[in-house]
Amino acid sequence: MTQTTLSRKDRRARAAKAAKYYGIADSAAALTMHEAYEALAAAAGPHAARLAHEVSQAHPANRHPWLVLGTVALDRREAEAATKFFERALLIAPTDPMGLAGLGKARVLKADIFAAIDLFAQAIERGSEDVPMARLYADLMGRLDRSTTAGRNLRKMAERMKTAEIWFITADAFATGESNAEAAPAYEEAARLSPAPIAHRIGLLKAKLFRQNYRGLIVGADALLAEADLPPAHRDEIVTLRMAALRACGETERALETLSHRFEDPAQFQRVLGFSGNCHLDREDFRAARIAFREALHLVDGGGLWVRRAYGTFLMGEGDFAAGAPYYAGRQPDANRRRIPYENSEPERLATRDRLFLVDEQGIGDQLALLPIIGRAPLPAGAKVTFVGEARMKPLIERSGLGIAFAETTKVDKMGVAPEEMIFVGDLVRYLTVEALAARPLGGYLNADPVQVEMTRARYREMAQGRPIVGVAWHSSDAITGAHRSLALETMLRALPEGALVVNLQYGDREAELAQAARSRPDLTLFHDAAIDQFADLDGFAAQIMALDRVVSIDNTTAHLCGALGHPDTHVLIPKGAACMWYWGRQGSPDRWYGNLQLHRQAQLGDWSGPLSEIAAL
Structure with missing residues (x-):
């Protein structure tokens, strides 16, 4: 029913409700604001902007017209205008989730990714139910190798909204971050709320993989693969998951039979080639493993993070640190490498540093293994080294024999650190050799209380x-x-x-x-x-x-x-x-x-x- 067909009584009731909801005492302006939101929902951006502009002139201290104007500007990809409107809204209501999310999207248009993800996290914390924002946040955090943090923030949103869609986005974020114990229940909840979509059914297979229910995964995969109308991309993914389960069950030969499947998705075929390299390692056929990893590496432009890391660690497992380190460097996403290039760890650059920040990555075990390599790096005498990591590492680092300081990840952005002063801790592997490890291993550098x-x-x-x-x-x-x-x-x-x-x-x-x-x-x-x-x-x-x-x-x-x-x-x-x-x-x-x-x-x-x-x- 349109505004013009409402009875006078109904219009008064609706105006009173709008006035209360939008915080505008002027009932006519409140109804206009409501119409602006309706136009926005109907993708009638110009009409929404005209209505919101009208309200903004009469009620400039109300956040709602600025939120609508900002959203219309976003739709037009007008970053500066959107920024101005959302900042105006947040001056009035600093914790408004729509304003925080909108300003974050404007920051994305301006390529200010780190500011954007901070604003998105604040929006989620303040109750945002903006699903497209959630998808964008998960994608950006994945590009920065921060998917687990994204998953934990998105889980709050999922628990609040209770929809399959947001639970699935949350699960994918955890899976990307290799936080398998947290991904499994999120996939299961998405499938419980909406069991029919094929993506959710595949999510259940992933949950079985993460819970190490490999036999259950194989049975579930076989059932899905028997469906004639399965889209090829989904079929490729299911075949890949099934191969991982077969290998985990020790059925190496059956796992290798997966290579006979005709893949349409190069990324899935690349992953299968990587798994085949692992199968060859299980059989101690190191030559075949090397061939499989190299074939996977060259299948897709850039190689892919997973396969570059896999081949790098294969070479370093063989003792060839010099050859493995450059491939291992490819484990970090491009967005992270633009911020902290591998070149920052080159000996010529380290030799000029009077301070250096080692940025954490991977799990605690990996950090403990990689940290002491800093003693092999060619830093000048007196250089101050700071490890940037989780707060739970602080007492151990400060009591260690490495002579380095500690800073929390959440606080380092406020320390005025230049990009060239940072390296990822894993980039230190370039300074290892088998001979140096044999002469002087890396252990015993931590001191318990x-x-x-x-x-x-x-x-x-x-x-x-x-x-x-x-x-x-x-x-x-x-x-x-x-x-x-x-x-x-x-x-x-x-x-x-x-x-x-x-x-x-x-x-x-x-x-x-x-x-x-x-x-x-x-x-x-x-x-x-x-x-x-x-x-x-x-x-x-x-x-x-x-x-x-x-x-x-x-x-x-x-x-x-x-x-x-x-x-x-x-x-x-x-x-x-x-x-x-x-x-x-x-x-x-x-x-x-x-x-x-x-x-x-x-x-x-x-x-x-x-x-x-x-x-x-x-």
Whole structure:
């Protein structure tokens, strides 16, 4: 019903409602403002602008006409005008979500990406339900390698809006950021709210991959692939997911059969070639792996982040750091490289720096492995080095033997740092050689809080009453390599000394696993120390590790922290094949990286009996 066909009574009621909603006492102006929003929704931009302009002249202190004018300017891609209108609205209402989102979009038009994503995050925090903005925010954050942060912000929006669309955007953000444990429930919620779309059904397959339900993924993929009307792009993606699951199940030959599929999407075929390289690594066919990675690298212009990183780490796993480092440099998105070029880490440039900021990347384990390489970089004497990372790293960095300072990621933009003063911490690998690692490994540079160590050790010794105190970590949640790196806790317990006090070093809720494992070894005392949060309190975690007689761990953050601390009796279970991370090389124990870890390597893919027998014999 139009304004002209409303009865006088209805018009008065509508005017009163509009006046209250828009905060305009003048009922005629309030109705005009309402008509402007209706015109905006109907894509009648010129009409909306005329109506909003009329209201802005009579009520310049009201935010709504400026919001409409800003939106119309955005539609016309008039960045300056949109900026002016939205800034005017935010002067009146600084926390208005539409104004924050609109100003963010205007910043995108002006190529001011970092200001834009900050404004989008504020808009989400203030209650925005702008789905196109959410998509844009997720895309921009992905280009900056900040997808996990985007996912956590978008999850607030999804919980508020409760729509499948925003849950799916959230899930994709988490998946892009490799935050698999957070991506899985988001995909599942999107499919619960709207189960029919093929993208949501594929999302459920991804959730199964992330939850390491590989058999369930294969069954689900086969069911979808049996549908005749499946679009080719979706079919390619499902085939790729199925290959990843087959490889994770140890079915290498069936996984390699995926190469016979006729792909229409080059990006999916590239990923399959990369997976085939991993399959060849599982079979220790290093020549075939090299060929597969190189073929994947050259299939798509620029190679792609994933395959460049994969080939770089393959070469460095072989010990060829000089050849691998330039490929590994390609792990960062172009947007990040425009901000922090790889060239910033060149020796000629570092030699002129009186201060340097090492920017964090990847996970905590990778950061712990990469940080000490700074001691090999050709910086001038007296150069001040600052590590930029998460707040939970602060006490460990400030107490380390590296002689570097710490700054939180969220605060570094206010420190007046020039772009040429920053490098990503992973770019330091260019300064490694196998010979240098053999002569001087990288471990033992962190120092746990001695007071916390003694307090924790005293508590454990009182519980142990002279028995060995052994810490254990047994599970990785990584969707691709986690199954190869993990084992059941009760299996790991077979290698532990009789009567030991066994301290859980695995973060998260592990109560059920601990209870089940305890029944397999009643002579052991399994203990979860509720006073220490291994995820949030890294300083407390470090003290806990140094309070232990021995640590037995899979390859995860626990192992890297033990190496960085120089723990004297740590034993790490290393899988065979592609899941063996490049830090450890292809053979040998103790490890080449830290120098203090004992590596126990599988002889056969998926068989932990040999490594566990070695540990049991200690």
